[in-house]
Amino acid sequence: MARKISKRYKARLSEVQREKLYTLDEAVQSLKKIKNAKYDETVALNIQLGIKPDQSDQMVRGTVSLPNGSGKDIRVICFCKGEEAKAAQSAGANLVGGEELVQKVQEGWFEFDAVVAHPDMMREVSKLGRVLGPRGLMPTPKTGTVTPDVGRAVRELKAGRVEFKNDKTAGLHVICGKLSFSESALKENIQAAIKAIRDAKPASSRGDYLRKISVAPTQGPGIALSVAAL
Secondary structure: OOOOOOHHHHHHHHOOOOOOOEOHHHHHHHHHHOOOOOOOOEEEEEEEEOOOOOOHHHOOEEEEEOOOOOOOOOOEEEEOOHHHHHHHHHOOOOEEEOHHHHHHHHOOOOOOOEEEEOHHHHHHHHHHHHHHOOOOOOOOHHHOOEOOOHHHHHHHHHHOEEEEEOOOOOEEEEEEEEOOOOHHHHHHHHHHHHHHHHHOOOOOOOOOOEEEEEEEEOOOOOEEEOHHHO
């Protein structure tokens, strides 16, 4: 059964030239012309990468600190103890704990958006791999979420640091802000995200790395960007 397309989506679709490759300035201008829904929609980049996702040495994963924030209230939990726990709390972590927090998550509590862990806690946190991994929430040194400086990691996440990771189809999705952001703020965030993804290119990747890029609001069609113009 075909998915029903809403009137709002159809209206937005009619405003996008489907065959055109937009410059970043043109794309952001088009985004800002969109009439807001009943909530402030998230703007995200959708990228098709020229990698072989079944090869472990071609995985693309990293973080980017959006210069103007993500526009989201990120709920961060932190697995740590002692002085590190105080640092995480001062940095704004929503919940801090050790073994008791591990157990809480094991029992099915998932009211958080990001996870930070001190290296000393990873033996316990590793027990959560089966539940955090599929949700893309498992902390790792590669993204800076397993670190002795938990306070800094929490602050960066709360301020707008977002993670990105390719999926099994070589697609990659990363949020870049909200429709309510100014044109300059959206442009700066998108540029920062694309640079971070470019910098994360695997050494073994050959050929075109950034094959297709589009930017879209939560309830709208993707606006295709000209990769050559970026």
